[in-house]
Amino acid sequence: MNVFDDTRIAKSIEWLKDQVNDAGAKGLVVGISGGIDSAVVANLIKRAYPDNSMGLILPISSQQKDVIDGIAVAEAASLQYQIIDFSEIHRTMINKVTDVLQKTGPVTEHYQKISDANLRARLRMSTIYAVANAMNYLVVGTDNAAEVYTGYFTKYGDGGVDLLPIAGLLKSEVYRWAEELGVPKQIIERAPSAGLWEGQTDEDEMGVTYEIIDQFLEGKMIPEKEKMIIQSMHEKTRHKRQMPPMPEW
């Protein structure tokens, strides 16, 4: 194991314990998607709280592969996990909202898709908090530095969490930690995806690769076109990294 990252991993585990102690909580819970970010976090919470940590696999009309990979992550980490499927609830909610909206006027396909996608992330957030409330656990988020900077997350969805232990990591560092923590190869080799619609990949949707975002965050020179994309995403999502605006009086 690389000594530098070993130290950083150990520090992040200690940091998680400090956060739980300071909050008077008992443990930690994370949503496990079958992707690499949640795989790393699953391993960190298991190491911080071997007996008081939980992974939740929350398929919503998801591909079977996500569930299989989610189970592989939890089992490789020896993390206790539960599977809760809200496909039907999601379908009911989105159909009802669509019915109501159609009465008020046309909704474009694009906005319909984003609304459907973000509702999945928010249903997962509500479920994870229901467990956290019941167990006196804190909710652990999985955003890395690239996602925080670009705001590539759903506000109050996967962005609705108590702690962000890997928010300081470049995506390349997430890969390094995953290898050091023993995350299964099949997870490390998957293309990063929010899994919010069929065939979605982060890099296709953003129009920029994680490699380039990492280079930008490291202060390296990157092509002007990509720089504009990253800076525009950062500006448009400023509201997601702040408390809601309040009047001054």
Ligand SMILES: Nc1ncnc2c1ncn2[C@@H]1O[C@H](COP(=O)(O)OP(=O)(O)OC[C@H]2O[C@@H]([n+]3cccc(C(=O)O)c3)[C@H](O)[C@@H]2O)[C@@H](O)[C@H]1O
């Ligand atoms: N200036 C402003 N001040 C205050 N609030 C503002 C605002 N602009 C928009 N808003 C609010 O924010 C909403 C838009 O934000 P939001 O609901 O988050 O939606 P939005 O940013 O449009 O979509 C979320 C994006 O994150 C991606 N995502 C989501 C989940 C997971 C992952 C992943 O990597 O796994 C990626 C997803 O694919 C999509 O591209 C608006 O509907 C509005 O309510």
Ligand SMILES: Nc1ncnc2c1ncn2[C@@H]1O[C@H](COP(=O)(O)OP(=O)(O)OP(=O)(O)O)[C@@H](O)[C@H]1O
């Ligand atoms: N099916 C799911 N079950 C449980 N949690 C999920 C599910 N899908 C998404 N999440 C939660 O939302 C987070 C955000 O997803 P994101 O795609 O950014 O991370 P990831 O899937 O872990 O890694 P990658 O970016 O490589 O796909 C996940 O890390 C996980 O905590």
Ligand SMILES: [Mg+2]
């Ligand atoms: Mg993913």
